[in-house]
Amino acid sequence: MEDLEMENTTHDTSPEATALAGRAFARRTSVGVAKGLFVRLRVKEGKGDEVEAFLRSGLDAVMEEDDTTTWYALRFGPDDFAIFDTFPDDAGRLAHLAGKVGRELVARSLELFEGAPEIRYADLLAYKLPDQSGQVVS
Numbered sequence: 001m002e003d004l005e006m007e008n009t010t011h012d013t014s015p016e017a018t019a020l021a022g023r024a025f026a027r028r029t030s031v032g033v034a035k036g037l038f039v040r041l042r043v044k045e046g047k048g049d050e051v052e053a054f055l056r057s058g059l060d061a062v063m064e065e066d067d068t069t070t071w072y073a074l075r076f077g078p079d080d081f082a083i084f085d086t087f088p089d090d091a092g093r094l095a096h097l098a099g100k101v102g103r104e105l106v107a108r109s110l111e112l113f114e115g116a117p118e119i120r121y122a123d124l125l126a127y128k129l130p131d132q133s134g135q136v137v138s
Contacts (some may be wrong), residue, residue, distance in 0.1 A: 017079035032088030033129070034071040034136050036059065036122035037096070039105075041081040042114040048078045051112055054104070067092025068099075070129070086124060093121070 043051045055073035062071045062085075069092075071085040083101075087093040096102060097119075109116060124136045 025105070032067070032092070033074055033086040033124050033127045035087045035090055036124050037083070037085050037087075037093060038120040038122060039083040040118040040120075041083070041112075041117075043079040043081060043112060044114055045079060047112050048075075048081075049083055054108070054112070055083070058101040058104070062096075065092075065099055068096050069137045086127070 032042065041051065052075060058073065059071070062068050067087055067089075069088060071087045072083065074082045076089065085096060087096060105117060123138060126135050127133060
């Protein structure tokens with residue numbers, strides 16, 4: 001029904017018509033990138049290479065997670081790392097945090113990191129992937 005309404009309001013530039021068109025576009029282009037995590041890792045001196053190896057090895061575990069849409073392990077410098085990932089919803093984000101990499105991160109925190117990892121929750125606004133892009137409408 002909303003798609004039909006969108007067709008009827010194609011030339012209508014009112015805020016209501018624009019919002020309706022935006023919601024319909026967001027539904028058509030959705031690929032599961034509504035929620036995100038940014039995890040900053042401050043590494044103990046001399047542990048950078050070990051953390052890099054740990055993050056690289058985490059890719060296999062993350063590949064098994066159906067609700068992890070994208071996952072990036074980042075290195076900014078010798079002792080400065082981060083992880084950024086995206087999910088379709090809060091349930092996917094929580095499942096990832098409870099997954100293999102999340103559990104191992106917690107288990108090795110005292111050994112590898114200066115303090116606890118800084119975990120930031122994010123709501124995505126827009127995205128570009130190789131096969132799609134779009135706005136995220138909540």
